[in-house]
Amino acid sequence: VDNDDIYQIRTRGDGPTGKLPINEEQLREAPSGDLFGLTQSAGMGWDPDALGGDPYLILNTHGGVRAPDGTPIALGYHTGHWEIGLLVQAAAEVLKAKGRVP
Incomplete structure (x- = not known):
């Protein structure tokens, strides 16, 4: 390999900025998959503020x-x-x- 940069593996990074659009009732009553989906979507780059829309x-x-x-x-x-x-x-x-x- 001519380029040693490929061995510089990034294992950490900043998480998404913003706040998930969830409230106390959702934390208690919503299916865990719904909440996981919100965190996964934000983690993959979707604007957390825009996640409150109808999926x-x-x-x-x-x-x-x-x-x-x-x-x-x-x-x-x-x-x-x-x-x-x-x-x-x-x-x-x-x-x-x-x-x-x-």
Whole structure:
């Protein structure tokens, strides 16, 4: 490996700023999955202040969708789902460059 920077692994980082839109009643009565979903969404980059809206599920095999600058547009179950589209694109470009039909 020509670049030793790949061995500099970041294991810690700042958490999201803001406050989750939950109240005392939700802490007592809401299903734990709802509360987990809020923390997971904030942790993946969604603005905590915007998490109080009505949630919708967009079911697909790609997972989440992000903007070119990396900000979330729609969340998947983990941030790795965002990279699936990039991996498929890279593989398709290599195949096409080799004269294959991806």
